[in-house]
Amino acid sequence: MNIIEIKNISKIYKMGKVDIDALKNVSLQIKMGEFITIMGHSGSGKSTLLNIIGLLDRPTSGTYYFEDARIDNLNEDELATIRNKKIGFIFQTFNLLPQYSALFNVELPLVYSGCSPKRCREIALSLLKEVGLSGRERHKPNELSGGEQQRVAIARALVNDPMIILADEPTGNLDTKCGNEIMEIFALLHQEGKTILLVTHNEHITSFSQRIIYLQDGKIIEGKNL
Numbered sequence: 398m399n400i401i402e403i404k405n406i407s408k409i410y411k412m413g414k415v416d417i418d419a420l421k422n423v424s425l426q427i428k429m430g431e432f433i434t435i436m437g438h439s440g441s442g443k444s445t446l447l448n449i450i451g452l453l454d455r456p457t458s459g460t461y462y463f464e465d466a467r468i469d470n471l472n473e474d475e476l477a478t479i480r481n482k483k484i485g486f487i488f489q490t491f492n493l494l495p496q497y498s499a500l501f502n503v504e505l506p507l508v509y510s511g512c513s514p515k516r517c518r519e520i521a522l523s524l525l526k527e528v529g530l531s532g533r534e535r536h537k538p539n540e541l542s543g544g545e546q547q548r549v550a551i552a553r554a555l556v557n558d559p560m561i562i563l564a565d566e567p568t569g570n571l572d573t574k575c576g577n578e579i580m581e582i583f584a585l586l587h588q589e590g591k592t593i594l595l596v597t598h599n600e601h602i603t604s605f606s607q608r609i610i611y612l613q614d615g616k617i618i619e620g621k622n623l
């Protein structure tokens with residue numbers, strides 16, 4: 398079954414009088430349980446594609462099906478509901494809230510899901526344990542290493558038990574060793590049945606995935622099954 402299917406997605410950014418064609422008629426099917434990596438030069442449209450698939454941004458044209466239901470015509474609230482329940486996002490720069498502890502950063506998205514404070518805490522603590530951060534729960538982001546901050550971000554992305562995890566260069570700010578440790582976590586999540594779509598510049602990282610998609614100038618130029 399396809400968890401996501403996009404057809405002929407285009408994205409045009411208007412910069413004053415200039416149009417930037419960030420995506421040009423991109424079509425893609427993502428099957429439940431797949432692990433796909435996306436590669437391409439800087440500016441090729443990788444983040445734009447991930448943001449559209451992650452419902453953080455809308456395409457200029459094209460159709461989007463999530464679990465076989467068409468969703469590109471839904472309103473912002475309806476899209477936000479799908480995003481919060483079904484999609485987990487991980488960024489290169491972690492995007493944690495600097496004033497809060499690791500624990501609260503993970504708990505925060507749960508607050509909106511309506512679980513009791515006690516239950517929220519249990520879930521956050523168990524996810525921080527799962528990503529190897531027991532004992533670091535009270536640390537703020539600046540009291541954690543880059544690798545540890547990315548673990549917090551992964552735990553945060555998992556709180557609502559999403560079907561698909563989208564990661565935009567999640568190891569881009571980490572050294573090789575930390576990056577590999579983070580990739581081990583993605584490999585584990587994939588084994589547990591999560592669907593993963595991950596952008597990377599690193600050829601080595603593609604070995605964790607089953608399929609590589611290459612983007613160039615806003616188009617998919619090649620797909621490769623591993």
Ligand SMILES: Nc1ncnc2c1ncn2[C@@H]1O[C@H](COP(=O)(O)OP(=O)(O)O)[C@@H](O)[C@H]1O
Pocket residue numbers: 410411412417418419437438439440441442443444445446
């Ligand atoms: N918010 C934006 N406004 C205008 N242009 C943008 C915006 N985001 C991205 N772009 C442009 O769209 C193209 C694709 O960008 P992006 O998706 O970030 O590429 P990548 O992630 O592969 O580096 C680039 O030319 C970039 O400059």
Ligand SMILES: [Mg+2]
Pocket residue numbers: 443444445565
């Ligand atoms: Mg990018």
